Amino acid sequence: MATVAQPRDGQVNIGFIIAIVAVATIGGFMFGYDSGVINGTQKGLESAFDLGKFGIGVNVGAILVGSAIGAFGAGRMADRIGRRGVMLLSALLFLASALLAGAASSSIIFIIARIIGGLGVGAASVISPVYISEVTPANIRGRLSSVQQVMIITGLTGAFVANFALARYAGGSTAEFWMGHPAWRWMFWLQAIPAAIYGLALLLIPESPRYLVARGREADAHAVLARLFGAAEADRKVVEIRNSLATDQHRARLSDLIDKSSGKMRPIVWTGIGLAIFQQFVGINVVFYYGAALWEAVGFSEDYALQTNILSGVLSIGACLATILLVDRIGRKPLLLIGSAGMAVTLAIVAYAFSTAITGPDGSVSLPGNNGVIALISANLYVIFFNLSWGPIMWVMLGEMFPNQIRGSGLAVAGFAQWIANAAISVSFPSLAASPGLAVTYIGYALFAALSFFFVRKMVHETRGVELEDMQG
Template identity: 60%
Template sequence: MSTSHAGENTRLIILISCVATIGGFLFGFDSGVINGTVDGLQHAFGSSKAGLGFEVASMLLGCAIGAFFAGRLADRWGRRSVLIISAVLFLVSAIGAGAANSSLVFIIARVFGGFAVGAASVMSPAYIAEVAPARYRGRLATMQQIAIISGLFAAFLSNYLLARAAGASTEALWLGLPAWRWMFWMQAFPSLVFLVLLLAIPESPRYLVVKRRGEEALAVLTRLFGATQARTTLAEIEGSLSDEQHRPRLSDLVDKQTRKVRKIVWVGIGLATFQQLVGINVVFYYGAVLWQAVGFSENDALLINVLSGALSIGACIVALLLIDRIGRKPLLWIGSVGMAISLALVTWAFASGSLVDGHLQLSDNMGMLALVAANAYVVFFNVSWGPVMWVMLGEMFPNQIRGSGLAVAGAVQWTANFAVTVSFPILLAGIGLAATYSIYLVAAVISVFFVLRYVHETKGRALEQMEG
């Protein structure tokens, strides 16, 4: 594409990208808030281990459905429209989960939240990729992961402060209601902000071109890049679609000549799957349970979550600085190697412990090793697979199949997330922490070879240059 930057409204591009990333913030908050409410859920609903695992993971069922249909609906209604729907669902879920009087009501509310998270997880990076110039698209899309981790950090900090104010997550706070309910209600405020700000941003110009609304697309492109570059970009977008001018559909994912699913789709599915099989969301969803299992108090466990969240934000900032310089692929394989090493150390530390009254007890040295290695693992994830997978899914598919490709990859990502999350308490009770973490270690090792063999670099390439 043309490299002329004259007339580009960089401030507007960054501003509307930041609005889109609020979806990532809510994605992170909704994912992290459950971490501090596990004791409250058990106390309120008397859940079994399996029941608790389903309550925690119930949101993820909605995420898989939301991610799949968001990609399809975004091809019909637009990227911004789907984000607006997700903002409404975030608000409904926050209020409903906090007010739930039974496990069933809670699960329904969390599934609605899952619809929102799934939609935001694929649409926010897709929207950013479709409005940002190639030369700094990766940095803007990486802001999505910073927003996700900031949301996680905000949820961890909110949980910690509310539990500390009440004395415990199960103790009464304001209006005589337990702190764990207020943990969910805190999410209502950013949900409202997201909804209001979405009304002020434009629709994706690439979506408008696909829908043959060329004049509207040109108006948006002119606001973003200036009149001269807008016409050039519009012509390039139209050219990328000229040989397949029909409404995007799932069948586009199949190569018409070979009648097989396109290789780029399998790469997207692989990226989505490995991001979850390394076990990162066990740390995010069960961090408090994990650290209490090795001897930390609830208060200390929640504080460790805050530390992990802060380190994650720092790691994402490093990724933001590097992703458009060294590229996506190097960050992925470096992250995979780092996660494999740190997971090996965590597994070793957990394997050295002994069970006392059903709880794993570690020596001081091994406890410190587990803590440091686990946080190193979080850092490696958030400097690599955390942001890079979402960046690549948002930009790697050609225009014609972007919505459908995101639908499939997003649904697979959340399905894998669900499987890992719902299985953790069962594995913890059945085979122990060390054996459970060894499963995530194996996945991290395999991901190194997957990246080196199948992933291709997208740094600096215009979306119209992506091949399927």
């Protein structure tokens, strides 16, 4: 890595920290892009592979199988090969998935390609926040960790914009674009570019100092910490990290999540699992994965539905930027409570609007009066509330809430739960939208948003300003 000026003692090298956080969060961009690229390709998949509603759900949800496995394995793998090592592996998986998915000649090959991409998504989703939390000072950790969600949404929006541009230029997602291939295939191939950039950029950042201390490489950890915080602070940090690990010297394992005195799962683990599941059960990825199909189902044209995706993405980025300003000022828990309440109300309004849908003699669907506008506004307010709160804050908390000794294992379990919940919502949506219908489905998401409010009040403890070495489990 290029030589970086050492900060004076007592000063934080904020420029260096921002630079390495920027590289780490490219993983968030790829997480978002790889997840969002499917939105707008479903007509192509349906026609190319002769898929029905269930088949579309399986092809769309295939990435989530890989994501669950990747998230479960990434935490423990990061304790063995390092945080940066796992992120490098993710970059390779993103690249392979992009090339194979675009070239898939059958549904089976496409599913395999998306599972490969999912392994990268799952790994990046849990390791990037951990890496960021381990190289940033406590007083700005929330802000910099929230950048991950900004990049996830930027990746989603980038996929939406690319898909819209390709479909508009070709004359539709199934129309030929270039070299005899339809636009929907190029939607997947295009993501190979940011995947390659991610892999190359990762070669320029250091390994996490907490991982280095855990592996007995204290001199290397001191060198990284000195670049970040100055030599004197590096001395103190190495001692803190060593002491936090000294009480339990054995290799991290899943059984560490069990409280030895009670024989039960540690409460902090249940909190992490709950945060992960509720983040998905409010239905956010229905918007991200099925946005185009969702709006077409209530009468929007394909072109307008793709533009609506872009609007949702831009609003999401704005909400995440607001989170960056607020998370280290008012804390994590208040933002989660605000988000839960806001999502419950806006989802209920969306459900009402969808309940008024009218099917014409020709089979076309429309929302009467101003209900289309009400649905659109409420859906985007819901997206804003999510990205002001649960979107970034869940990842911030998973990256910082676990004690050092169980961080990898805790993330493995919580990350696995998050992606299983994601799969349950995403795979079930096409069938639920057909019966019992969009209105009932969205009422269900609204109920989970309401329940999440009470979960946060009871189970979540504030972590604002707490050093990672002081986290209790």
